[in-house]
Amino acid sequence: MELVLASNNAHKIDEIRQILPAHIKVLSLKDVGFTQDIEETGKTFDANAEIKANAIFEQVQLPVFADDSGLEVTALNKAPGVKSARYAGEPVDAEKNIDLLLKNLEGKTNRKARFVTVICLKLPQKCFFFEGEVWGQITTERRGQGGFGYDAVFMPDGYQQTFAEMSAEAKNQISHRKQALEKLLPYLAFLA
Ligand code: IMP
Numbered sequence: 001m002e003l004v005l006a007s008n009n010a011h012k013i014d015e016i017r018q019i020l021p022a023h024i025k026v027l028s029l030k031d032v033g034f035t036q037d038i039e040e041t042g043k044t045f046d047a048n049a050e051i052k053a054n055a056i057f058e059q060v061q062l063p064v065f066a067d068d069s070g071l072e073v074t075a076l077n078k079a080p081g082v083k084s085a086r087y088a089g090e091p092v093d094a095e096k097n098i099d100l101l102l103k104n105l106e107g108k109t110n111r112k113a114r115f116v117t118v119i120c121l122k123l124p125q126k127c128f129f130f131e132g133e134v135w136g137q138i139t140t141e142r143r144g145q146g147g148f149g150y151d152a153v154f155m156p157d158g159y160q161q162t163f164a165e166m167s168a169e170a171k172n173q174i175s176h177r178k179q180a181l182e183k184l185l186p187y188l189a190f191l192a
Pocket of ligand 1 (some may be wrong): 163
């Protein structure tokens with residue numbers, strides 16, 4: 001079975017290739033010649049994942065795997081949510097996003113947050129959705145050098161390290177992406 005991954009991010013593609021069973025041939029957007037920019041106009045992670053999956057499926061007519069992720073902070077009414085990448089505006093700047101997040105949480109005692117990933121598996125007849133999440137706390141300052149995005153200020157529940165202080169392997173064992181992929185796996189076995 002060939003599966004088109006709605007990404008050109010080599011790191012993400014590698015991570016997903018490693019998790020998926022070997023009989024699934026994972027193709028990048030580059031592999032299938034998809035070069036269009038897709039506008040993620042949805043108000044939910046599900047909607048954005050589906051927008052991406054549908055746009056690609058229309059062109060390539062192969063099963064598509066599209067995901068959308070972000071951070072939801074309870075005390076900020078689930079912001080930054082689907083705007084996680086561009087929380088502090090354009091151009092995308094992860095450091096500015098963290099600065100704004102810490103500023104908006106100043107003086108707040110409730111620092112609960114969750115990372116969410118929604119995967120849309122688009123097959124010719126139907127879309128299937130799989131959601132993964134990891135709950136934690138937003139720290140009051142940055143800690144650690146690893147990871148990306150909000151990792152330096154996110155400490156998962158049950159751990160004393162932020163995602164940026166953990167090894168990539170340790171983070172990938174518990175991450176929202178991993179949880180969503182785990183839910184997807186039995187479906188792939190069933191479909192293949
Ligand atoms: P994407 O949909 O996977 O591209 O994620 C959108 C945005 O959410 C990223 O640009 C990050 O700001 C944030 N994000 C998603 N996953 C993570 C993560 O594992 N660590 C830190 N930030 C993340």
